[in-house]
Structure formats: C-alpha cells, structure tokens
Amino acid sequence: MRRHLLSAGDLSREDAVLVLDTAEEMRSLADRPIKKLPALRGRTVVNLFFEDSTRTRISFEAAAKRLSADVINFAAKGSSVSKGESLKDTALTLQAMGADAIVVRHHSSGAPHRLASAQWTHGSVINAGDGTHEHPTQALLDAFTMRRHLGDLEGRRVTIVGDVLHSRVARSNALLLSTLGAEVTLVGPPTLLPVGVASWPVHTSYDLDSSIVKSDAVMMLRVQRERMNESFFPSAREYSRRYGLDTRRMALLPDHTLVLHPGPMNRGMEISADVADSTRSVIVEQVSNGVAVRMAVLYLLLSGSNVPIETPVGES
Amino acid sequence: MTSSEPNPLPVLLRGGRPLGGPATDLLLDEGAIAAIGADATSRAGAEVIEVVEADGLVILPGLVDLHTHLREPGREDAETVETGTRAAARGGFTAVHAMANTDPVADTAGVVEQVRRLGQEAGYCDVQPVGAVTVGLQGQRLAEMGAMADSAARVRIFSDDGHCVSDAVLMRRALEYVKAFDGVVAQHAQEPRLTEGAQMNEGPLSGMLGMRGWPAVAEEAIIARDALLAAHVGSRLHVCHVSTAGSVELLRWAKGKGWAITAEVTPHHLLLTDELAATYDPVYKVNPPLRSAADVDALRAGLADGTIDAVATDHAPHPREDKECEWAAAAFGMLGLETALSVVHQSMVDTGLLDWAGVADRMSFRPARIGQLATHGRPLAVGEPANLVLYDAAVSEVVRPQDSASLSRNTPYAGRTLPGRVVATYLRGRCSTAVETVPA
Ligand SMILES: [Zn+2]
Numbered sequence: 001m002r003r004h005l006l007s008a009g010d011l012s013r014e015d016a017v018l019v020l021d022t023a024e025e026m027r028s029l030a031d032r033p034i035k036k037l038p039a040l041r042g043r044t045v046v047n048l049f050f051e052d053s054t055r056t057r058i059s060f061e062a063a064a065k066r067l068s069a070d071v072i073n074f075a076a077k078g079s080s081v082s083k084g085e086s087l088k089d090t091a092l093t094l095q096a097m098g099a100d101a102i103v104v105r106h107h108s109s110g111a112p113h114r115l116a117s118a119q120w121t122h123g124s125v126i127n128a129g130d131g132t133h134e135h136p137t138q139a140l141l142d143a144f145t146m147r148r149h150l151g152d153l154e155g156r157r158v159t160i161v162g163d164v165l166h167s168r169v170a171r172s173n174a175l176l177l178s179t180l181g182a183e184v185t186l187v188g189p190p191t192l193l194p195v196g197v198a199s200w201p202v203h204t205s206y207d208l209d210s211s212i213v214k215s216d217a218v219m220m221l222r223v224q225r226e227r228m229n230e231s232f233f234p235s236a237r238e239y240s241r242r243y244g245l246d247t248r249r250m251a252l253l254p255d256h257t258l259v260l261h262p263g264p265m266n267r268g269m270e271i272s273a274d275v276a277d278s279t280r281s282v283i284v285e286q287v288s289n290g291v292a293v294r295m296a297v298l299y300l301l302l303s304g305s306n307v308p309i310e311t312p313v314g315e316s
Numbered sequence: 317m318t319s320s321e322p323n324p325l326p327v328l329l330r331g332g333r334p335l336g337g338p339a340t341d342l343l344l345d346e347g348a349i350a351a352i353g354a355d356a357t358s359r360a361g362a363e364v365i366e367v368v369e370a371d372g373l374v375i376l377p378g379l380v381d382l383h384t385h386l387r388e389p390g391r392e393d394a395e396t397v398e399t400g401t402r403a404a405a406r407g408g409f410t411a412v413h414a415m416a417n418t419d420p421v422a423d424t425a426g427v428v429e430q431v432r433r434l435g436q437e438a439g440y441c442d443v444q445p446v447g448a449v450t451v452g453l454q455g456q457r458l459a460e461m462g463a464m465a466d467s468a469a470r471v472r473i474f475s476d477d478g479h480c481v482s483d484a485v486l487m488r489r490a491l492e493y494v495k496a497f498d499g500v501v502a503q504h505a506q507e508p509r510l511t512e513g514a515q516m517n518e519g520p521l522s523g524m525l526g527m528r529g530w531p532a533v534a535e536e537a538i539i540a541r542d543a544l545l546a547a548h549v550g551s552r553l554h555v556c557h558v559s560t561a562g563s564v565e566l567l568r569w570a571k572g573k574g575w576a577i578t579a580e581v582t583p584h585h586l587l588l589t590d591e592l593a594a595t596y597d598p599v600y601k602v603n604p605p606l607r608s609a610a611d612v613d614a615l616r617a618g619l620a621d622g623t624i625d626a627v628a629t630d631h632a633p634h635p636r637e638d639k640e641c642e643w644a645a646a647a648f649g650m651l652g653l654e655t656a657l658s659v660v661h662q663s664m665v666d667t668g669l670l671d672w673a674g675v676a677d678r679m680s681f682r683p684a685r686i687g688q689l690a691t692h693g694r695p696l697a698v699g700e701p702a703n704l705v706l707y708d709a710a711v712s713e714v715v716r717p718q719d720s721a722s723l724s725r726n727t728p729y730a731g732r733t734l735p736g737r738v739v740a741t742y743l744r745g746r747c748s749t750a751v752e753t754v755p756a
Pocket of ligand 1: 478504604
C-alpha cells in the first residue's frame with residue numbers, strides 16, 4: 001500500500017483486493033464480544049472536516065477507535081479558506097500535534113492531494129471526500145458490499161445513475177470498479193455527465209431502462225434539487241421520471257440485482273421510498289460495512305501491509 | 317539608478333551576433349547605436365570606452381511586453397513598479413505595458429500618470445500604462461479613455477484585463493470611441509457565464525479531477541464576436557493571451573478578411589499543458605488556463621506564421637499565501653518576465669519554428685507597433701535607440717524562484733531547465749540589468 005489514500009485510481013487491483021480482504025477480517029470482529037483491536041494503540045488519527053459530514057466522520061471515528069487509535073476531531077469552520085484558518089496552518093498545527101493519519105473532508109477538489117504533497121505534514125492523508133473529485137473509501141465500501149452479495153466483481157455489470165458531474169462517489173467507483181474488473185455504465189442526462197467522460201474506463205448511456213435490465217448492481221447517486229436552477233434539468237419531476245428508481249423500474253431488474261445509494265437519499269427524487277426500503281436495497285448494510293472498510297484502510301496505511309492483524313484485546 | 321543620469325561612457329559590444337547573424341561590433345553612445353562593424357571597432361580604438369565582450373552572444377532589440385501586471389498601486393506586497401521592472405530588465409525587456417487592474421484601477425489620467433512616473437523613477441525599463449476600458453473594470457460605463465490618451469502617459473492600449481468586456485454594446489462603443497485617438501482595445505476574451513467558477517481547461521482531465529471547466533468556446537465566442545464588431549465599426553482590436561487552437565483559427569480567418577486584429581500568446585501557453593493541473597499545485601493555476609498539447613501546437617504554429625503577432629508575458633505576481641493553499645482558493649496567474657525569452661527559445665527556436673529574427677519580430681518589433689512605442693522595437697541599425705539585449709543561447713539553467721527579482725515566487729518553471737540566459741539588457745545605451753551579471 002502507498003502512504004496516502006487520495007484517489008481510488010491510485011489502488012492497483014492487488015491493493016484493492018487486499019483492502020477488501022482485510023475489511024472482511026475486520027467485519028468478522030463485529031460479531032465478537034469485544035470489538036477492539038490493539039493494532040493502532042498510541043497512534044493519532046485526526047478527522048479534519050472542512051465540510052460537515054456527520055455520517056462519514058462517525059464512520060472513520062468508529063473505525064479508528066476499534067483499532068485503539070487516539071482520535072481527534074477537528075472541524076474547520078467557514079465555507080472558504082479566506083474566512084478561516086488556511087489549509088497550510090491547519091496542517092502545521094496537526095503536524096505539531098503528532099497526527100499519524102489525517103482523514104480529510106474538504107469542499108475543494110484536490111485539497112487532500114495538496115495536504116499530502118506540500119510537505120506541511122508527515123502523516124498519512126486519507127481522502128474522505130474532496131469537492132466534486134473523489135471519495136475513495138466510499139467506493140471501497142460499495143465494492144465490499146457488492147462483493148459480499150455478488151462474489152468476485154470481475155465481469156459484473158454495475159450501473160451508476162444520476163449526477164455524475166458533481167459526484168465524487170461516481171468518480172471513485174468508476175475507477176475502483178473498473179480496476180476490479182467490473183463493467184461500469186454511467187447513466188444520467190447529458191448535462192450531468194462530464195465533458196470527456198468518453199475517456200473514462202466506463203460505458204455511458206442517457207437511457208436508464210435499457211441499462212438497468214442487464215445490471216448486477218444499480219447505484220443511485222444523490223441529486224440536489226437546486227441543480228434545476230442551474231438548468232441541468234428542467235424540473236425535479238422530469239428528472240425523477242427519467243432517471244429515478246421507482247417501483248416500476250425496480251420490476252425491470254433481474255432478481256439478484258442489488259440497489260445501492262451512498263446516502264443521504266433524496267427519497268422521491270432519485271429513489272422512491274419503496275425501493276429504498278425493499279429487500280434488494282443494501283443501503284443500510286453499506287453504512288455498517290463502511291466502518292470495516294475504513295478500519296482496513298487505517299490499518300494498512302498505518303501499520304504496514306505485512307503486519308498480521310493482531311488478536312482482539314482480551315481474547316487469548 | 318535613474319534614467320536622468322547621463323551614461324558615463326560609450327560602450328563597445330564586441331563580437332555579438334545581431335539577430336543571431338554574423339558576429340560584429342556595436343558601439344553605443346548617447347543612448348543610440350552609434351556605429352556597427354569596422355566603424356565601431358575603429359572608433360572604439362580612438363576613444364576611451366567601456367568594452368563588453370559579447371563574443372557569440374545573440375543581440376536582440378530590447379523586448380517589449382504588451383501585458384504586465386506590476387501590481388502598484390495597491391498590491392505592493394506582490395510586486396512594485398520597481399521590482400517588476402527590474403525583473404523585466406533581467407528578462408531582456410526595455411518596455412512593458414502595465415495592466416490597469418491595480419487598486420485604484422488605472423481608469424483616470426491621474427493613475428496612469430502615477431504609474432508612468434514610478435517607472436521613470438525606477439529606471440529599469442520604460443513603463444507604458446494601459447488604461448481601463450470601463451470605470452473600475454466594472455463593465456458598466458466607459459472610463460475617460462480620452463483623458464488617459466491625452467495625459468502625459470499617452471495611453472494607447474485600453475483593457476479591462478482580468479475581466480472581459482462582455483457586454484456587446486459596451487464593447488462596440490469602446491471600439492468606436494478609441495478611434496478618435498488611434499487607440500486599441502485589448503480584450504481579455506472570456507465569456508463570463510460559461511466560465512463561472514471555472515478552475516482549469518475543460519476537457520477529459522477536468523472531468524477526472526472534479527474541477528469546474530473553462531471551455532475553449534468561452535474564449536472563441538468572444539473573439540469571433542469582437543472580430544465582427546471591430547470590422548463593423550472599422551476599429552482595431554487586440555486579443556490578449558490567446559490560448560486555444562480554435563482561437564488561432566478564428567484569428568486566421570479574421571486576418572484573412574483584412575481586418576485590423578492583432579493577438580498575443582503567453583510563454584506559458586506555448587510550453588505548458590493542462591496535465592500539470594493533476595498535481596493540484598496552484599502554481600499552475602492561470603487564466604486563461606493551461607490547455608491541451610494540441611492547443612500548444614496550434615499556438616506555436618500561429619505564432620510562427622504570424623497569425624499571432626506577439627508573445628506577451630501576462631506576468632502576474634502573487635504573494636505566497638495566495639498560492640500556498642488548495643487549488644480553488646488560490647489566485648490565478650504566474651510570473652513570466654524573467655523566463656519569457658528562454659521559454660520562447662525552447663518552444664519556438666529549438667523546435668525550428670522561429671529564428672532569432674523571428675523572435676525579435678514577435679517579442680519586440682510587433683508588440684512595439686501594437687503599443688505605438690516610437691523608440692522601442694526598432695531595427696539594430698546606426699542612429700536607432702540603443703535598446704537591446706545580449707542573450708547567451710548556448711547555456712541552459714535551472715530556474716530557481718528565489719533568484720527572481722520579482723517580489724513574488726509563483727513561477728511555474730521552478731526546477732525546470734530552460735535554455736539560454738539574458739546576459740545584459742541596455743536601455744538607451746545604459747545597462748539596466750544588475751552590474752554583476754554583465755561580463756567585464
Ligand atoms: Zn487577462
């Protein structure tokens with residue numbers, strides 16, 4: 001493994017499989033009476049969040065604590081750097097505090113790269129979502145969830161639907177899933193597929209119905225209603241009709257097909273309540289798998305891939 | 317050093333190669349080229365003069381920059397007229413056009429005269445102020461361009477650079493109005509609605525990097541519109557920092573019609589591509605953004621065939637804190653004065669696209685003509701002003717930001733090896749570069 005996790009594209013297939021296999025071991029821990037491992041005892045993990053995301057922060061916090069790391073939550077306020085402390089000064093502060101890993105969520109694409117490459121800090125940097133760029137641990141937990149249900153993802157067909165243009169989840173998933181051998185199709189209105197998407201290792205389509213009938217998994221992306229004010233689509237109703245996953249469309253899916261959503265959902269917009277709560281939906285499972293995957297990432301980055309996972313505290 | 321000091325001695329430049337041609341001697345006296353060849357050599361023997369061994373050095377007319385941000389008044393933490401013009405002299409420039417986006421904006425006779433005076437006091441190179449097209453660069457009302465033209469600063473180029481004069485009616489009026497004093501509007505071609513929040517070239521990479529794209533069409537649409545407007549009202553148009561292949565095609569078309577349109581390209585758009593944005597290092601953040609390799613090729617071809625008239629630096633100093641941050645929060649712009657000639661050397665001369673006479677044409681003769689500077693961009697001939705640069709084309713050097721004369725350090729070439737080195741620059745016969753860099 002590398003020292004940082006900045007992009008899902010940085011992971012080789014071998015790296016990715018190692019993370020998923022390690023996460024599997026971490027997950028089995030959840031079934032044991034004592035859920036803590038001593039692996040990162042004495043190490044400090046900082047959750048540096050420039051953008052609110054309670055879900056992601058709690059997931060990383062739980063992961064670090066189950067590995068016995070010390071956790072510092074650092075919420076940097078203010079929507080722009082000019083109003084608050086600069087990224088550089090924050091990094092220098094965290095360096096002084098002895099951060100071994102910095103989990104960073106930032107509204108600006110590339111901020112974690114900057115943190116990792118500018119020599120302001122020596123810790124490992126983990127991208128917990130940067131602007132409209134990437135969210136690699138989300139992609140890892142999505143792949144982990146799919147793999148549990150579908151087995152090896154080689155040759156599996158995954159359809160990712162919605163606002164690809166603004167989605168860091170879509171970018172990371174497109175990269176990771178193609179690394180793992182899956183066949184990815186991005187579906188959305190042409191306004192919400194980035195210029196140059198033809199050069200990505202994916203297929204694209206503007207038509208949801210024809211894409212989902214061949215899918216092993218369908219991932220619905222969150223779509224903000226406000227996008228219609230910027231003319232990305234005419235109305236929430238039209239969006240929902242053309243690209244939402246409702247009961248009618250769910251009936252088109254093969255029996256084994258999974259439905260995923262990175263959350264938070266806009267029920268009634270990109271996904272109907274019936275679908276979200278259906279038996280195909282693995283949305284709640286994605287959340288619990290998130291902790292295991294983040295444990296694996298922290299463990300592999302901070303303790304080195306050669307160290308075996310130690311036995312849980314108190315178990316002999 | 318001030319320009320009012322008399323030159324102490326005549327100077328003999330021995331063995332230099334004017335425009336890269338055969339070696340000869342040049343005698344500089346009383347601010348002019350006093351003699352060339354055997355005449356210069358014999359007169360040097362007769363008089364007590366300073367001799368400069370220029371053996372093998374390329375001699376070019378002093379370079380003229382159409383696009384320099386000197387930041388004074390208002391942002392003296394980034395650059396001053398003194399430091400900026402010192403950097404200019406070290407880059408081989410004898411005249412620079414100071415852009416109007418200062419604070420206060422150069423939209424009155426008072427501000428442009430102040431900038432000109434600061435340039436004279438510093439004495440490193442001539443500073444020709446550019447006047448704003450609209451009051452405060454706000455794009456609402458015309459600035460008093462006539463007053464700036466009539467002032468001691470004699471403004472001829474008007475630009476809202478940093479902002480596009482996007483309102484078609486306002487642009488038309490500006491183009492018409494400047495005809496009264498033979499002015500030219502220099503347009504920063506950027507359709508504002510298409511570039512809201514834009515961070516980098518829109519293309520495959522911007523999509524991957526999750527950065528808001530700056531599409532080529534936003535530049536090209538304005539160039540096409542302005543060319544048509546200028547032709548319609550019979551005025552001159554200059555296009556700043558052309559950055560796309562499509563823009564080159566449009567310029568070729570407009571020039572083919574015989575319209576009075578000129579254009580410039582920056583050194584960085586001749587050498588660097590948008591791939592550098594993948595580092596997320598804001599030292600590569602610039603407006604217009606770095607484009608694709610195909611765009612770079614088209615710009616080089618356009619400069620070579622004269623479709624693009626001039627190289628202009630768009631030297632844009634920024635203090636460290638405005639670049640030591642995440643990309644989106646960083647300022648647009650890069651330093652350019654000290655590296656311009658070397659970058660043109662690498663991208664145009666080493667590629668065989670221009671010879672040194674061609675470089676003189678695109679970096680001195682033509683920009684001086686566009687800016688209507690009577691004493692710059694002149695041939696290397698007896699009786700002409702002694703504005704020239706000695707350039708060692710045989711060496712190459714690693715760019716070290718800390719060596720810059722600029723107050724800022726935002727050079728995109730840090731650590732890169734670039735060919736050539738400016739050995740000395742002469743402004744009206746006086747060496748305007750640091751004395752220690754001049755061979756004795
Ligand atoms: Zn500009």
